[in-house]
Amino acid sequence: xxxxxxxxxxxxxLFAAAFVAQALxxxxxxxxxxxxxxxxxxxxxxxPLDDDGAIVAVSVxxxxxxxxxxxxxxxxxxxxxxxVVIMALGRLAVNLPELIAALSSGGEAxxxxxxxxxxxxxxAALLFTPSASRWFAKPKLDARTFA
Numbered sequence: 001x002x003x004x005x006x007x008x009x010x011x012x013x014l015f016a017a018a019f020v021a022q023a024l025x026x027x028x029x030x031x032x033x034x035x036x037x038x039x040x041x042x043x044x045x046x047x048p049l050d051d052d053g054a055i056v057a058v059s060v061x062x063x064x065x066x067x068x069x070x071x072x073x074x075x076x077x078x079x080x081x082x083x084v085v086i087m088a089l090g091r092l093a094v095n096l097p098e099l100i101a102a103l104s105s106g107g108e109a110x111x112x113x114x115x116x117x118x119x120x121x122x123x124a125a126l127l128f129t130p131s132a133s134r135w136f137a138k139p140k141l142d143a144r145t146f147a
Contacts, residue, residue, distance in 0.1 A: 002010040004076035008132040011094075012102035016069050019084065022116040023065035029031060029112045030058040073125070076136055081127045 008016075009140065030037050034054035041047040041057060047056060071080035095117065099109055126132060 001075045001077070003074055004135075008073065009127040009129075009133040009135050011126040012072065012135060015084075015123045015126040015132070016073055018119040018126065019069050020066065022119035023062055023069075025112055025116045026065070027058060027062040027121070029110070029116075030061070031055070034058065040102070074137065078136055081136060084127060086123045088120040091120055 033049055037058055038049045038054040039050070041049055041054070047053075047057070065087070068077075068080040068084045069079040072084070095113065099113070103109060120140075
């Protein structure tokens with residue numbers, strides 16, 4: 001992979017800001033609610049974790065969220081562009097049934113969840129603006145590499 005050169009278009013900058021913000025917002029909430037995270041991982045992933053294990057799991061999730069940002073920012077990776085879309089839509093698909101159930105039973109949605117979800121979807125959409133598409137379309141290989 002070759003490093004992307006030149007200035008990043010505004011949609012790429014805004015994507016990076018939005019995706020990092022949602023990752024940090026989620027990280028902060030999960031770190032403050034480690035017991036809930038551990039219970040969720042036990043229920044859905046069959047992972048019995050203590051407090052330290054929950055911290056590690058939350059940190060791993062933060063790292064996973066930041067990897068596509070680095071790939072887009074540093075390498076203009078087209079693969080990472082689609083990975084961001086899959087991550088954002090996957091997050092929505094996993095959390096939407098729980099959100100609908102909570103709202104239909106008279107509960108409330110966590111503001112941090114709604115903001116993070118909106119930032120993730122907005123960040124993913126920004127990767128498909130015309131200026132971002134042109135930036136991704138720039139050739140990444142130098143013909144001299146094969147000479």
